[in-house]
Amino acid sequence: MGMVGLVLLIACANIANLLLSRAATRQKEIAVRLAIGAGRMRLVRQLLTESVALAGIGAGWAMLRLVGKQFFCWRSSPRTYSPGAACGARRTNFPFTAGLSLVTGVLFGLVPALRATRIDLSPALKATARGLMGGRSSFVLAKGLVVAQVALSLLLLTGAGLFVGTLKNLKSVDTGYSRANVLLFGIDTYGTPYAGRSAEAAGRLNILYSKILGGLKATPGVSSASVSAESPISGEGNSRPVNIPGFVPRSRDDLAVKVNWVGTRYFDTMGIPILTGRDFTQRMKITRRRWPW
Secondary structure (H helix, E strand, O other): OHHHHHHHHHHHHHHHHHHHHHHHHOHHHHHHHHHOOOOHHHHHHHHHHHHHHHHHHHHHHHHHHHHHHHHHHHHHOOOOOOHHHHHOOOOOHHHHHHHHHHHHHHHHHHHHHHHHHOOOHHHHHHOOHHHHHOOOHHHHHHHHHHHHHHHHHHHHHHHHHHHHHHHHHHHOOOOOOOOOOOOOOOOOOOOOOOOOOOHHHHHHHHHHHHHHHHHHHOOOOOOOOOOEOOOOOOOOOEEEEOOOOOOOOOOOOOOEEEEOOEOOOHHHHHOOOOOOOOOOOOOOOOOOOOOOO
């Protein structure tokens, strides 16, 4: 989100600089409007309307692309899948995009509008357009915006380089399981008949998972398939305390462990070696209490 915010600031600074340049070419027009009786705030509102309209066009284009992506995912996803979760699109994206475009249009359009209407009428009416644009003091803010863009771009490139280095380091981390030839995907049952805490929904969900696992295992080229409540090293999951008979824990002892619900052949599928003991079997009955989804 920080990187996205930097890109947004760079784009807004660029647009504000363009608005300043455009206002410099319209100073004679603005001077004429002020000379014939137009109020300064009225001209500021007009310039703000133009900047907000420009931001609205950009936001509208972004929302149209989001709607197109959402429609494609809705048409291409099975009924048991949630298209919104599959595409990463939420209903809050649209009001957030509209509100953000309005705020940026007002904030980055206000300073150019105030700067364009703060002029001396007599010199502005007599000077040529080249003379108006050549003043040293007229471009102090524009130069500041250019410096801000360069500084933000340098910060963005530095952060991007650090992210690339982090990604390179993560590829060499020993995660404890095999990442080769493993396909990991999730299923979102929200808003479907499989959701809910009733016994009927749990039964339908068990049947659904059994069909999916059966179909995956019957797919040519698939050696094994399993199911789990949480994906590996995702940081998600529940914690449970460990009770050891005869052991009295001290106040600083941490006996909580992460718990994940997995199916049969999970360790074999993930390439996790079993040092001692055996794998899980299907003798455990899958119920709503044991499977959190």
